[in-house]
Amino acid sequence: MARKPARMWRRLERPYTRTEYIDGAPGTRVRMFDMGNKSADFPVMLTLVAKEAVQIRENALEAARVVANKYVSRRAGASNYKLKLRIFPHHILREHKMAVGAGADRISQGMRAAFGKPVGRAARVKPGTKIMSVWVKPEHFEIAKEALRRAAMKMPTPTKIVVEKGHELLKGKI
Known part of the structure; x- marks a missing residue:
């Protein structure tokens, strides 16, 4: 079945996170949360910050992680950066699958259960x-x-890039 549009899941709803009570809860598709040279200490820190309240699906997080990691590792080198995904997809999304097509009215139970x-x-x-x-x-x-x-282009919300550490080292670049 095709993936539904992201606008269906964007709005914040009641958290649904207790996986011990949920049968068939899918695992996360985000492969890594820490990339690059994890042991080195770098003087400049930039952060992507959300501007609106929203739910970000795991495939958007994974796409953003892949594109950022690939760009930095190819341009700066594998040992010259550290990248960290700071959020985890805890909320489980649910879908009421409906039968569509000819004869669906005989099969469908409507809004029951x-x-x-x-x-x-x-x-x-x-x-x-x-x-x-x-x-x-x-x-x-x-x-x-x-x-x-x-x-940020992969995110369903407007974002801003903030320099959190190393302002004094970036004279004329900010």
């Missing part, structure tokens, strides 16, 4: 929540900024 089956996961985000952070050296500042801009 319409609670829905688990189909995916999403991260619940409020305004000001840090979604993703990149740590780099000052000479790779523009690369990290572009990587976060590309990751």
Whole structure:
């Protein structure tokens, strides 16, 4: 079955997270949360911050992670950055699957038992929540900024890029 449009899941709803009570709850599709050189200490930190309250599906998180990681690792080098995904998709999305097509009215039960089956996961985000952070050296500042801009294109909410650490090292670049 085809994936539903993201607008169906964007609105914040009541949290549905207790996987011990949910049969068939899918695992997360986000492969990694920490990438790059995890042990090094980098002086500049940039963060992607959400501007609106929204649910971000796991496939959007994974797409943003992949595009940011690929851009920074190819431009700056594998050992010259650290990237961290700061949110986890805890919320389980449900869908009430309806029969469609000819003769569907005979098969369908309408809204009877319409609670829905688990189909995916999403991260619940409020305004000001840090979604993703990149740590780099000052000479790779523009690369990290572009990587976060590309990751922001995959998000269902407006975002902003904030320099959290290393302002003094970026004279004339901000």
